[in-house]
Amino acid sequence: MCKSIEMTRLIRCVMGWMVMGALMLTLSSRVVAQEIKPDLSGLGRAARPNELAAWNTDVRADFQGLPPGQGSVKEGELLWEQKCARCHGSFGESHSHTNPLLGGITPDDVKKGRVAAQAPDSKVPVSTLMKVATVSTLWDFVRRAMPWDAPKSLSTNEVYASLAYLFFLADLVEADFVLSDKTLPKIQNLLPNRFGMTLDHGLGSVNGKPDVNQPACMKDCVVGEPKVKVMPTRMKQIHGNLEDQMRDFGAFRGVTLETKAAKP
Amino acid sequence: MSSFKSWRRAPENFLSAQTLEDIQRAGFDAQRRELVAKAFLAATGSAAMVLSKSAWGASVAQEVLPAGARTTVGEDDPHILQLPPHTTHLGNPVAMRGYGLPSQYEGATLRRESPGLTKVRESSVAFTPLQNLFGIITPSGLHFERHHSGWSDIDPKHHRLMVHGLVKKPKVYTLDDLMRLPSVSRIHFLECGANTSMEWASPAVPTVQYTHGMLSCSEFTGVPLSVLLDDCGADLSQAQAVLAEGADGSSLTRSIPMDHALDDVLVAWGMNGEMLRPENGYPLRLVVPGVQGVSWVKWLRRLKLGDQKFATRDESIHYIDALPNGLYRQYSGIQECKSVITTPSGGQRLIEHGFYNITGLAWSGRGKIKRVDVSVDGGRNWQTAALQEPVLSKCLTRFNLPWRWNGERCILQSRAIDETGYVQPTYGALRAVRGSQSVYHNNAIQSWRLDATGEVLNVQVD
Numbered sequence: 001m002c003k004s005i006e007m008t009r010l011i012r013c014v015m016g017w018m019v020m021g022a023l024m025l026t027l028s029s030r031v032v033a034q035e036i037k038p039d040l041s042g043l044g045r046a047a048r049p050n051e052l053a054a055w056n057t058d059v060r061a062d063f064q065g066l067p068p069g070q071g072s073v074k075e076g077e078l079l080w081e082q083k084c085a086r087c088h089g090s091f092g093e094s095h096s097h098t099n100p101l102l103g104g105i106t107p108d109d110v111k112k113g114r115v116a117a118q119a120p121d122s123k124v125p126v127s128t129l130m131k132v133a134t135v136s137t138l139w140d141f142v143r144r145a146m147p148w149d150a151p152k153s154l155s156t157n158e159v160y161a162s163l164a165y166l167f168f169l170a171d172l173v174e175a176d177f178v179l180s181d182k183t184l185p186k187i188q189n190l191l192p193n194r195f196g197m198t199l200d201h202g203l204g205s206v207n208g209k210p211d212v213n214q215p216a217c218m219k220d221c222v223v224g225e226p227k228v229k230v231m232p233t234r235m236k237q238i239h240g241n242l243e244d245q246m247r248d249f250g251a252f253r254g255v256t257l258e259t260k261a262a263k264p
Numbered sequence: 265m266s267s268f269k270s271w272r273r274a275p276e277n278f279l280s281a282q283t284l285e286d287i288q289r290a291g292f293d294a295q296r297r298e299l300v301a302k303a304f305l306a307a308t309g310s311a312a313m314v315l316s317k318s319a320w321g322a323s324v325a326q327e328v329l330p331a332g333a334r335t336t337v338g339e340d341d342p343h344i345l346q347l348p349p350h351t352t353h354l355g356n357p358v359a360m361r362g363y364g365l366p367s368q369y370e371g372a373t374l375r376r377e378s379p380g381l382t383k384v385r386e387s388s389v390a391f392t393p394l395q396n397l398f399g400i401i402t403p404s405g406l407h408f409e410r411h412h413s414g415w416s417d418i419d420p421k422h423h424r425l426m427v428h429g430l431v432k433k434p435k436v437y438t439l440d441d442l443m444r445l446p447s448v449s450r451i452h453f454l455e456c457g458a459n460t461s462m463e464w465a466s467p468a469v470p471t472v473q474y475t476h477g478m479l480s481c482s483e484f485t486g487v488p489l490s491v492l493l494d495d496c497g498a499d500l501s502q503a504q505a506v507l508a509e510g511a512d513g514s515s516l517t518r519s520i521p522m523d524h525a526l527d528d529v530l531v532a533w534g535m536n537g538e539m540l541r542p543e544n545g546y547p548l549r550l551v552v553p554g555v556q557g558v559s560w561v562k563w564l565r566r567l568k569l570g571d572q573k574f575a576t577r578d579e580s581i582h583y584i585d586a587l588p589n590g591l592y593r594q595y596s597g598i599q600e601c602k603s604v605i606t607t608p609s610g611g612q613r614l615i616e617h618g619f620y621n622i623t624g625l626a627w628s629g630r631g632k633i634k635r636v637d638v639s640v641d642g643g644r645n646w647q648t649a650a651l652q653e654p655v656l657s658k659c660l661t662r663f664n665l666p667w668r669w670n671g672e673r674c675i676l677q678s679r680a681i682d683e684t685g686y687v688q689p690t691y692g693a694l695r696a697v698r699g700s701q702s703v704y705h706n707n708a709i710q711s712w713r714l715d716a717t718g719e720v721l722n723v724q725v726d
């Protein structure tokens with residue numbers, strides 16, 4: 001083929017090959033496309049505006065999604081006693097259901113945006129306000145998940161009011177403060193641990209760089225006697241009789257324990 | 265060794281030949297069942313017959329044997345000579361139990377809570393009994409539980425999945441829609457980010473159920489998330505993260521990075537060949553291979569694409585890792601390479617000296633397990649264990665090492681290496697970087713001390 005030196009025939013010949021090649025490419029890509037991307041039309045339907053509005057309630061750190069509304073410290077105080085204090089305590093200090101909301105923060109923390117009581121030798125129990133770095137997180141979570149036994153029952157203004165009171169209890173705002181979609185962003189600059197997060201680690205991605213990687217020593221890896229910590233006997237006992245947690249046949253039994261009855 | 269005398273073999277049979285003949289002749293009715301119970305009492309003397317509730321509510325007769333009851337060497341075994349009723353009578357019919365149950369003798373194999381760990385049971389943990397399991401698949405009824413606002417059994421006919429945000433076509437799917445889509449099945453481990461959290465500072469809990477039992481492994485079936493995102497016309501030039509939201513009371517939310525969302529994430533309805541169990545997200549959950557369990561959002565109802573992560577409660581207040589410098593690591597999701605010996609393990613007692621199979625589990629959120637080494641001398645010397653096939657990516661791998669116990673005290677450890685070359689760290693190495701307040705992502709080498717009495721204790725070696 002293509003032996004003719006006549007220009008037109010040559011061009012025709014080359015073009016013929018190009019057409020054939022293009023045809024083959026089209027055919028092969030169709031085969032691949034059928035495997036990877038089937039026609040799924042008809043499955044699922046368009047989401048309707050009211051449906052989207054009903055579920056699209058999340059609020060991000062840049063306050064995207066924050067609805068207009070407001071609530072005062074005063075309104076929040078009443079609401080707090082009615083709907084929040086049972087679990088969180090009148091001052092946000094209770095441990096009864098979860099870690100305390102408040103405690104462990106100082107005016108200096110508020111100024112710096114880092115909580116000093118976060119230090120590893122600190123004996124202060126960790127509270128929510130010692131950790132949270134984004135005020136939107138509090139708004140979003142109260143809206144979606146609080147109160148504990150009646151989530152999503154608070155109105156938008158009640159969410160603002162309850163948080164206004166929490167910020168008052170935390171000494172971030174005065175008693176006459178009104179929290180709203182306009183003032184919430186200002187609280188961000190008062191959060192005591194607002195600079196307390198780091199993304200500088202390898203645990204965010206499958207390709208992230210690990211922070212430890214020891215060599216896999218095989219022989220004479222420990223010099224001298226290894227330092228051994230042993231579990232306290234008390235911890236063994238509160239988990240019930242281990243004999244009842246293993247089979248009574250097979251390679252092993254469970255250790256028999258005189259148990260201190262665990263609370264139901 | 266005197267302590268061996270009190271150890272017990274499997275329950276003995278104390279039925280007389282006469283009773284057995286009687287049962288063979290006339291069948292095993294209620295009256296004879298009682299007779300058998302009395303015979304046990306008479307035959308065992310000091311032993312007592314107790315009725316106890318089995319795990320599934322039925323009353324089960326259990327023998328309590330006198331100390332030292334064992335088949336004597338050189339004597340014929342009555343379990344061989346005297347045929348039991350199940351060998352001489354007709355058994356139960358098919359379909360007596362339409363959805364099968366474990367044997368009545370498996371009552372020790374249950375999910376359990378760790379007392380004092382949490383304050384409310386609706387936001388709590390029930391641990392998988394790893395000490396009693398084999399292979400790599402977790403039976404669905406033993407998959408660990410972690411809920412943030414309790415669990416519900418949701419009617420799948422009323423369940424909806426909404427996909428919206430940075431997409432051309434925001435859509436709603438029913439289970440009818442989803443289960444017609446091209447589905448895949450894959451086996452993956454699922455580990456809570458707080459697994460082994462109680463052990464950061466020192467050994468605190470007695471058995472592998474409590475040290476490592478926020479871990480399970482199942483075959484999941486579902487549609488790749490990438491198929492759904494494509495179907496909705498995802499804006500891949502803008503989107504950075506997918507917000508996944510559950511239909512539970514807390515409507516738990518987590519941000520999934522876009523590169524992972526397009527990789528191997530599934531929207532799953534199947535688990536181990538059946539539908540998901542309600543405690544594990546029935547009828548729909550996210551499967552995020554290699555990443556901590558909280559991102560595997562259960563009762564999944566909404567996926568929203570955004571141009572940044574969403575800073576939700578469970579990635580801003582919880583599931584953040586405290587560092588010694590007072591900072592918290594945020595969006596720390598990957599479960600790094602880890603392993604644990606499940607036998608011999610804490611709270612177990614070996615029956616006698618001699619041969620044992622040291623066996624355990626290894627896994628990595630970054631890929632396949634390449635090697636597992638085992639030490640029986642507290643980390644001084646190591647030997648490489650055999651890996652049981654299959655060895656799959658982001659999946660539990662079972663390892664085995666044949667071993668003879670000579671009765672001396674020793675410390676057993678396992679150390680896994682994944683396909684990236686990463687070596688599971690010692691407690692010393694991990695604490696040097698992360699301190700002991702991190703709560704999350706403790707993947708340090710676990711040590712079990714086997715004492716001369718045969719008892720295994722949870723210890724830590726730096």
